[in-house]
Amino acid sequence: MSDPTHLLIAFAAGGTPAAKEALRAMRLPRLERLLQRLQPLPPEPVDELAPEAPHERALARALGLDSGAGRTPWAALALQRAGGAPGPHAWAWITPCHWRVGMDQVLMQDPAALELHDEHARELFAALQAWFADDGIELNLETPQRWLARGELFRDLVSASLDRVSGRDVAAWMPESPQARILHRLQSEMQMLLYTHPVNDARAAQGLPAVNSFWVSGAGALPPTVPEISAPALDLSLRESALRQDWAAWAQAWQQLDATRGAALLAAQERGEPVRLTLCGERAWQTFESAPRRLFQRVSGFFGTKPASMRLEQL
Incomplete structure (x- = not known):
C-alpha cells in the first residue's frame, strides 16, 4: 500500500539548460507553500552514472530495501x-x-x-x-x-x-x-x-x-523478511516528457501535478496532518517533512524566501 501523506515526485528537475529555463518560468504555488512550511532534510546526492535514478534510490530507502544502487530486487x-x-x-x-x-x-x-x-x-x-x-x-x-x-x-x-x-x-x-x-x-x-x-x-x-x-x-532476490512499510505515493507523471526532453510538456505536467496532488498534500498539511514530500531530480533527492510548530517557525523564517525553482535546480 502507498502512504498518501508521503508524496514522492520523480523527474522533478532536469539537468539540461532547457530544463532549468522551463523550471524558472514555472509557477508552482502549492509547492512553494509546502516548501515554506516543511522542514528540509539534507539532500541525498546520486552519481550520474549510478544504475538507479534518484527516485528509485529514495523509494528503496523508504521501503527498507536499500542494498545498494542497482541491487534493489x-x-x-x-x-x-x-x-x-x-x-x-x-x-x-x-x-x-x-x-x-x-x-x-x-x-x-x-x-x-x-x-x-x-x-x-x-x-x-x-x-x-x-x-x-x-x-x-x-x-x-x-x-x-x-x-x-x-x-x-x-x-x-x-x-x-x-x-x-x-x-x-x-x-x-x-x-x-x-x-x-x-x-x-x-x-x-x-x-x-x-x-x-x-x-x-x-x-x-x-x-x-x-x-x-x-x-x-x-x-x-528478496531478503528472508521484507519490512512491513507503506510505500510513498510515487508520482511518475513527469517521466514521459522528461525522458523525451520535451520541457514545455514537462512544465505543463508539473503545473497539473501542483494543482492536484500538490494541492491535496498542502490541504493535509493545513489540517495539521504530518506530511512528507520527496523531490527527485537526476542527480539527487531531498525530503521535506512536517516539523513541530516552534521548529517550523524557525525553519520557515530561515528558508521561506528561497524559491521552489532554486531548490529544484539543486536536484
Whole structure:
C-alpha cells in the first residue's frame, strides 16, 4: 500500500539548460507553500552514472530495501505485491527494446515508444523463450512490454533501471560482472535472431520501430523478511516528457501535478496532518517533512524566501 501523506515526485528537475529555463518560468504555488512550511532534510546526492535514478534510490530507502544502487530486487518485490510467491529465487524484468545504432554510440529508445502489442509480444516471446531457458532463465510473459524472469544469475547482478538508460547510450549502463557475460552473449544472439524475425518485418510495414534487443532491470532476490512499510505515493507523471526532453510538456505536467496532488498534500498539511514530500531530480533527492510548530517557525523564517525553482535546480 502507498502512504498518501508521503508524496514522492520523480523527474522533478532536469539537468539540461532547457530544463532549468522551463523550471524558472514555472509557477508552482502549492509547492512553494509546502516548501515554506516543511522542514528540509539534507539532500541525498546520486552519481550520474549510478544504475538507479534518484527516485528509485529514495523509494528503496523508504521501503527498507536499500542494498545498494542497482541491487534493489524490484521484480521480486512487484511479484510479491501482486500476490505471487518469489520465495528465495532471484528475479528480474526483461524488457523488449529498440537500440538505435550510431557511429559512436548505441541509444536505447524509451521502450514505451515501441507500442508493442500483445500479438507481437507473444510471437517474440515464443521465439526467445527457449534461448533463455538454455541459460537457466525461466521467462514469463507478464505484460507485452515487460517479461518476468527467474534465474540464479540475477541474484547478485547489478542492473541499471530503464529510467536511467532510456534515451541514452547503453554502453555506460551495461552490467559488468561474471554472470553479466552470459547476458551479453545472450543479447548478441537475440539481436541476430530478431534481425530477421517476421514480427519486425510486420512492424516495419506499420511504421513501427524494430524490437532488436532486450534490457535487464530490477534484478535480485528478496531478503528472508521484507519490512512491513507503506510505500510513498510515487508520482511518475513527469517521466514521459522528461525522458523525451520535451520541457514545455514537462512544465505543463508539473503545473497539473501542483494543482492536484500538490494541492491535496498542502490541504493535509493545513489540517495539521504530518506530511512528507520527496523531490527527485537526476542527480539527487531531498525530503521535506512536517516539523513541530516552534521548529517550523524557525525553519520557515530561515528558508521561506528561497524559491521552489532554486531548490529544484539543486536536484
